[in-house]
Amino acid sequence: MSALETTSPAQDDTRRRGPLAETLFSLMRSRTFLVGFAIVLFWVACALFGEHFAPYDPLADDIINALAPPSSEHWFGTDQIGRDVFSRVIVGSRDILTVAPLATVLATIAGTALGLLTGYFRGLVDDVVSRILEAFMAIPVVIVALLAIVALGTSKTTVIVVIGLSFAPIIARTVRSAVMAERELDYVAAAQLRHESAFHTMFVEILPNVIPPILVETTVRLGYAIFAVATLSFMGFGIQPPSPDWGLSISSNYGMIGGGFWWTVLFDALAIASLVIGVNLAADGVHGAFND
């Protein structure tokens, strides 16, 4: 004990930043993170304030000017009922940026709870729950979503719950392996010797120490959640009309792609691509910052 106390503070004296500040510092130096974060921030700003600087009402139709190609009046052209594509792309970030983060939060909460339980108790609980989770992970999200939507009907809540529950096992697996390593440490044994409840040991003692892997996994999952929400909206199982959502716009316009009306789908596709890549770059940066 005394040996530990003499060596570690001496080394820390030179750089007295907390571990959190240290991580933030290395995040700010990561070019990958900054680029990704800037892209995400741009779309968040569009979601929040897009209405105010969009040149047209994203929902207002104008049949006479339907399917007009990009021009100085309509930068991205108009869709089949004359709505301004540029305005729709800007405001279209709103729904996906609400549904995907909520689904990720749900997945993180459920996954963390499951991961703590299976990692802490091990034995029979771990065996049974982990097997079921693994088996569940093999089922594609699209299939789960399809079934849920057939059974429950389409709504944002259904999408959030489906994606949240589908991703929870993946987060649970990460948390579980982190907990398995933590529970061998002395502070857990100390808590157990103090006769702390299992709940206290898991959520008060262990949880704060496994936050970094959870944060990393959450940012990675957010990218996949955006992927999933966009895909479900495209399939008609996600966000519903008249929302100017990107996936939904593509699904209602791609039928005319053969007629050469490329502007009705290209900009929405590029918007999704940029958001997904932005989140993944940011996630990559977070991963790097915590693992240096």
Next chain:
Amino acid sequence: MSLSLVTLFLLSTMVFLGGQVLPGNVGRAILGPFADQRAVDALNHSLGVDRPLLTQYWTWISNFVQGDMGTSYIFRSPVAPFVIDALGNSMKLAAVAFVLVVPIGILGGVIAALNLNRPLDRIISLGGLSVTVLPEFVTGIILILIFGVWLRWLPISAAWPKDAGFFTQLYYLILPSLPLFLVLFGYIARMARSGMIEALDSDYTRTAVLKGLPWRTVIWRHVLRNALMPTITVIATQTGYLIGGLVVIETLFRYQGIGSLIFTAARGKDFPMLESGILTIGIVYAVATLIADFLYSVLNPRIRLGSEQ
């Protein structure tokens, strides 16, 4: 293998609950809100959906195992021929994607590893990662625009003319298989790359180099064999993903595969069609996992010899 059986069981229960129990009155859904109640009851009785749940589940599973997939609510004819046709079409599409992606993905990973941290590695790794994270319908739309609308090299729909020969079908399948290719490429290349890096860094590779073997032999006989082991597992787990991707791609390209069959069945609440489609997919997944386990043990002498002892 036991795990994929658990997956199958979970899947069948979910399908059964999701398709049968939760949506409520099947007869009413088919006949519409204005149909006579007696007609609805009669239809429910003839479809067998008024029986106890466990009986229905048991009948369904035991019939399925015997090859009887039930009768489509919408087409009023046996489901099996539809599912078999669709599965065949999907297999063609998946085969084209796999035949393209497995060698190219492995090659990409190997080249990246051999050029570790040089520009070529950066391009392959970053490029692979970027295309992997994009939804298939997004890459699909962009590819359709480039090759179908602007360049007019490839047809934008996968529905080939009747009596099309092998090469015509192949021609129609190139564009739909590309989005699947892009997603899989990133995964396979990344696994092959990290496997290669590990193998190149190992003692046996150093020994092989030091005893004077030509570099080519070292790579082919010593490095590749060990490097590709984890890649095979990844390829097998990607069949699960591939199935999800097929639902999207087949819808986008109007292709009559199992993905679009499930999609259409879900929209029309055609329960027997939906459940048979999904269960068939589950079985395909289980078989793919089994084949991967088998291949892995054939290629890995430690497992092969270990089980013989």
